[in-house]
Amino acid sequence: MALRVYNTLSRTKEPFQTVAPGEVGMYVCGPTVYSKSHIGHMVGPVIFDTVKRYLTYLGYKVSWVVNITDVDDKLIVQAQKDGTTVKALAEQVTADYLDCLAALNVTGIDHMPRATEHIGDIIAINEGLIEKGFAYASGGDVYFDVSKADSYGKLSHRDPEELQAGARIEPSSLKRNPGDFALWKASKPGEPSWESPWGPGRPGWHIECSAMSLKILGKHFDIHGGGLDLVFPHHENELVQSESFTGVPFASYWMHNGLLTREGRKISKSDPDTIVLMGDLLAEYQPDAIRLLLLSSHYRRPIDYGPTRLGEIARSLGTFQHAFDRFKELTGESFDALEAPSRRADEVSAPAEVAEHRRGFLEAMDDDFNTGGAVGELFEIVRILNRTAAGLAPTSDLADYRAGMVVLKELTNILGLFAKPPEKAAANDALTGDLMALLIDLRARLRKEKQYALADEVRNRLTALGVTLEDGPEGTRWRVEPKR
RNA sequence: GGCGCCGUAGCCAAGUGGUAAGGCAGAGGUCUGCAAAACCUCCACCCCGAGUUCGAAUCUCGGCGGCGCCUCCA
Numbered sequence: 308m309a310l311r312v313y314n315t316l317s318r319t320k321e322p323f324q325t326v327a328p329g330e331v332g333m334y335v336c337g338p339t340v341y342s343k344s345h346i347g348h349m350v351g352p353v354i355f356d357t358v359k360r361y362l363t364y365l366g367y368k369v370s371w372v373v374n375i376t377d378v379d380d381k382l383i384v385q386a387q388k389d390g391t392t393v394k395a396l397a398e399q400v401t402a403d404y405l406d407c408l409a410a411l412n413v414t415g416i417d418h419m420p421r422a423t424e425h426i427g428d429i430i431a432i433n434e435g436l437i438e439k440g441f442a443y444a445s446g447g448d449v450y451f452d453v454s455k456a457d458s459y460g461k462l463s464h465r466d467p468e469e470l471q472a473g474a475r476i477e478p479s480s481l482k483r484n485p486g487d488f489a490l491w492k493a494s495k496p497g498e499p500s501w502e503s504p505w506g507p508g509r510p511g512w513h514i515e516c517s518a519m520s521l522k523i524l525g526k527h528f529d530i531h532g533g534g535l536d537l538v539f540p541h542h543e544n545e546l547v548q549s550e551s552f553t554g555v556p557f558a559s560y561w562m563h564n565g566l567l568t569r570e571g572r573k574i575s576k577s578d579p580d581t582i583v584l585m586g587d588l589l590a591e592y593q594p595d596a597i598r599l600l601l602l603s604s605h606y607r608r609p610i611d612y613g614p615t616r617l618g619e620i621a622r623s624l625g626t627f628q629h630a631f632d633r634f635k636e637l638t639g640e641s642f643d644a645l646e647a648p649s650r651r652a653d654e655v656s657a658p659a660e661v662a663e664h665r666r667g668f669l670e671a672m673d674d675d676f677n678t679g680g681a682v683g684e685l686f687e688i689v690r691i692l693n694r695t696a697a698g699l700a701p702t703s704d705l706a707d708y709r710a711g712m713v714v715l716k717e718l719t720n721i722l723g724l725f726a727k728p729p730e731k732a733a734a735n736d737a738l739t740g741d742l743m744a745l746l747i748d749l750r751a752r753l754r755k756e757k758q759y760a761l762a763d764e765v766r767n768r769l770t771a772l773g774v775t776l777e778d779g780p781e782g783t784r785w786r787v788e789p790k791r
Numbered sequence: 792g793g794c795g796c797c798g799u800a801g802c803c804a805a806g807u808g809g810u811a812a813g814g815c816a817g818a819g820g821u822c823u824g825c826a827a828a829a830c831c832u833c834c835a836c837c838c839c840g841a842g843u844u845c846g847a848a849u850c851u852c853g854g855c856g857g858c859g860c861c862u863c864c865a
Contacts, residue, residue: 318795335865336865337865338864338865339863339864339865344865345865347864347865348865349865350865351865352865379863380863381863381864463794463795463860463861464794464795465793465794465860465861466793466794512863533865534864534865535795535796535859535860535865536859536860536863536864536865537864537865538795538860539794539860539861540861540862541864564865565796565859566858566859566864566865567865568858568859571857571858573858573859573864574864574865575863575864575865576863576864577863577864603803603804603813603814604803604804604805605804605805607796608796608797608804609796609797609858609859610803611803615802615803615815616802616803616815618815619802619803619814619815619816620803620814620815622814622815623813623814623815625828626814626828626829629828629829630829632828633828633829667812671805671806677805677806679804679805679813680804680805680806680812680813681805682804682805682813682814683804683805683812683813683814684812684813685813686812686813686814687812687813690829690830693828693829693830694829694830694831696829697829697830754824757824759824759825762824762825763824763825763826766826766827767826770827775827775828776826776827777826777827777828778823778824778825778826778827779822779823779827779828779829780822780823784827784828
């Protein structure tokens with residue numbers, strides 16, 4: 308089966324075909340950096356990071372751009388409130404954003420351009436659009452004239468006339484039509500501004516994405532992504548101004564991820580109760596739990612966030628972590644260090660049962676990146692491996708078991724999961740190991756003498772410290788528990 | 792009002808024409824001094840009503856319920 312991708316433009320799943328053979332250009336709208344990242348900001352990055360991982364696995368050379376919008380009305384207002392500059396605020400918030408991406412193992416971003424670094428490009432597009440008659444200058448502003456583009460509305464599937472009728476009427480407007488949108492805004496004194504043919508000003512909201520995608524990926528590229536809430540007006544406007552400027556199709560595929568809700572309400576900066584800052588979340592949960600939550604259903608569906616849900620996911624992660632521990636016991640190898648194929652092959656040298664679920668995983672991914680279905684196959688594989696491991700000893704023939712584990716590595720790499728061992732709730736160094744050996748040895752003597760009350764107290768008190776003891780036939784295992 | 796999306800077990804969720812993946816929770820079992828982990832088993836007439844079909848969770852129509860966008864938002 309070949310990859311199919313849902314395209315907002317056509318509202319159907321289409322076979323995936325690139326502009327240039329073997330190459331993919333992908334642009335995803337990043338944040339306007341005026342306040343720290345909440346979990347909603349991570350949905351797009353995690354999903355498109357996974358999209359890039361899968362495309363790379365299929366053999367494509369992917370170039371992925373995520374922009375930073377670092378000049379905007381809201382930045383100006385927030386900087387004034389904080390008594391700082393727009394520049395300083397943008398830098399601070401951008402740093403927080405980058406930390407969150409790194410924590411969630413979003414590693415695939417190739418370019419992260421800032422709007423303020425592309426003012427010249429933005430002005431050039433303004434000039435081009437005016438020259439071609441799609442835009443007009445008015446009182447220091449520049450507006451896109453939506454009546455000049457007959458395809459306006461094709462992405463959000465809206466009737467241009469209704470858009471006109473529904474648009475907000477601003478009393479002091481310098482617009483010709485109510486639906487026109489600003490490409491360039493004259494700045495007031497004290498606001499960040501750049502010289503332009505229309506006087507000092509700054510970019511409108513949508514134009515920076517056109518400028519940066521055009522500059523880095525070219526006129527026609529493959530995938531444009533973002534949250535569902537950006538379809539209108541942001542992407543519609545970006546699309547119309549880009550195609551009007553270049554005269555060629557803009558992005559081939561428009562992919563929109565569903566939005567995160569919290570107890571049924573959309574997470575949004577205008578609804579402060581819903582905000583869950585990433586920094587707070589990362590302090591409490593393993594990053595893999597957050598990543599798995601975001602990938603556990605299809606990307607176009609809404610995801611409801613709740614602490615209960617994240618706790619459940621974290622618990623299910625334990626199944627994998629225990630399997631990795633068992634793997635290390637049997638083979639001496641660390642799952643993290645396993646080398647797995649990074650390119651798709653049809654055949655795989657693993658037990659048939661594992662290979663079957665691997666096929667299921669890849670079929671799910673081929674079907675518009677159905678990570679929810681893919682995750683289900685992962686649990687099947689880990690169960691098979693655990694069942695196998697139960698009958699094995701370090702002296703057994705471990706080839707099939709190891710081959711199955713390599714498949715698990717191959718597939719979890721595609722989802723960007725388990726890239727590094729989970730953060731532990733307590734320190735775990737050589738001395739700890741020696742101390743634990745000592746405790747376990749003493750406790751074994753207690754158990755031998757049937758002093759179970761004392762033996763259980765040792766175990767319980769260790770549990771309280773985040774250390775779990777498991778008595779098995781080959782002796783007692785111990786592990787430091789990860790964060791939730 | 793316009794344009795869409797969704798309704799699958801207690802909760803989350805895949806499947807979208809051939810008789811219901813998976814996770815969490817729960818029940819029973821194997822193992823264990825007990826526990827934990829792991830494994831095995833059990834747990835759904837797919838919101839309602841019509842229709843199309845040999846056959847529908849899946850397609851069509853009509854309800855009911857929830858959500859998003861149309862205004863800043865990832």
